[in-house]
Amino acid sequence: MTRYRPEHLDALTEFYRDIWDADATPTRVASARAQAAARNPVTPGEEVPTYLLMQGTRALGHLSTIPVQVRTATGSRPGYWFIGFMVRPEHRNGPIGYLMLKEASRELELTLSLTVAQASIRLFKAVGFAELGIVPNYLRLLRPDRVLRRIDLDAVGLGGLPTFARRAVSLAQRPGLAEVAGYGARAALAGWSGLNGPWRTGVERLEGAPDAAALDAMWQSLAPTLPNMAWRDGQYLSHRYPIGAEHPYEAVRLTEGGRVRGVAYVRRPKAEGDPRLRGIRIATLSDLIFDPTRPADGLDLLAGAERLARRMGADALLVSGSDRRLPQVLRRRGYLKFPGNLMYLVKDNRRELPGTTSLGDWWVSRGDMNADSVF
Numbered sequence: 001m002t003r004y005r006p007e008h009l010d011a012l013t014e015f016y017r018d019i020w021d022a023d024a025t026p027t028r029v030a031s032a033r034a035q036a037a038a039r040n041p042v043t044p045g046e047e048v049p050t051y052l053l054m055q056g057t058r059a060l061g062h063l064s065t066i067p068v069q070v071r072t073a074t075g076s077r078p079g080y081w082f083i084g085f086m087v088r089p090e091h092r093n094g095p096i097g098y099l100m101l102k103e104a105s106r107e108l109e110l111t112l113s114l115t116v117a118q119a120s121i122r123l124f125k126a127v128g129f130a131e132l133g134i135v136p137n138y139l140r141l142l143r144p145d146r147v148l149r150r151i152d153l154d155a156v157g158l159g160g161l162p163t164f165a166r167r168a169v170s171l172a173q174r175p176g177l178a179e180v181a182g183y184g185a186r187a188a189l190a191g192w193s194g195l196n197g198p199w200r201t202g203v204e205r206l207e208g209a210p211d212a213a214a215l216d217a218m219w220q221s222l223a224p225t226l227p228n229m230a231w232r233d234g235q236y237l238s239h240r241y242p243i244g245a246e247h248p249y250e251a252v253r254l255t256e257g258g259r260v261r262g263v264a265y266v267r268r269p270k271a272e273g274d275p276r277l278r279g280i281r282i283a284t285l286s287d288l289i290f291d292p293t294r295p296a297d298g299l300d301l302l303a304g305a306e307r308l309a310r311r312m313g314a315d316a317l318l319v320s321g322s323d324r325r326l327p328q329v330l331r332r333r334g335y336l337k338f339p340g341n342l343m344y345l346v347k348d349n350r351r352e353l354p355g356t357t358s359l360g361d362w363w364v365s366r367g368d369m370n371a372d373s374v375f
Helices: 006-019 026-038 096-107 118-126 144-150 163-172 177-195 212-225 234-240 295-311 326-332
Strands: 050-055 058-072 075-087 110-115 130-141 203-207 249-256 259-267 282-289 316-320 336-348
Touching: 006 026, 006 050, 006 058, 050 096, 058 096, 058 110, 075 096, 096 118, 110 118, 118 130, 118 336, 130 326, 203 295, 212 234, 212 259, 212 282, 234 282, 249 295, 259 295, 282 295, 295 316, 295 326
Parallel strands: 075 110, 282 316
Antiparallel strands: 050 058, 058 075, 110 336, 130 316, 130 336, 203 249, 249 259, 259 282
């Protein structure tokens, strides 16, 4: 295995072209890598660590990273999300994947992963990653009538619901009843959310993301209240969630006394979603940053995110979050918990983390590791 160097550009391009992007060219690949190097928060200007297993001039395996600064109880540390873990089909079920993970995680001090594939999870654990748990999913129905008409519980992994719940959904799907049940559910959700507030003065909810300087100030003020997490400073948030017609994200921010108290980023649904959803359009709350000791801030941001999602034409809004204080806030907005699929794994060569930490001690969202592009 070798770490990528410029002389590997042709081999890397060929791998991308064969596996992911038939239109990849050396110029485009080199340009993307240069942009990633310029945004590298760990070693600014340096190549993002990428690993190749070479056979002569041909890459058989690929493993890349997203460098981040990770804030922990012991201070800030460099960390790396593993992404793009792939072996050519004809070389799978052999030692290549294991060898790549083992060497890359040995070289990089703190490595992180969100993955759904059981084969990948087994490999991560085999090289020393700690399995912290599956990040919970929560769903807020925005147009319950459309969801009830179309949902197939078994296809979306909800076949394990209690019998009474399955029967209720089946009954609601009878001709003419989905609309009635849906409007009733919408009214009930609106009433529940209204009863749970917040009713406040002096706090303003505005659409659009703050500038990088305001995000920096927000991060500095909120960081002490947040658990282990990748930094959410101005540089990270501005580049990770670009706002504009050509980008999939919109944002809502919360201000108080001229100061940004929190921000939420919503990713619009794909034009063609997962076929298992049968046309149900799901927007994703990619990231949510607020002071968890002020749950009313979270409620305000969620209400703003739901408004953005409705305007995007979404039937529901998906939230994935690990912090143990988040479920209480989500319940007050009427979110329903359902099975998650993103396993969070950590390897720390210093042996400081995960240590005594559990999944609830981390602030992990679906936007981490670019895992928010599913729907």
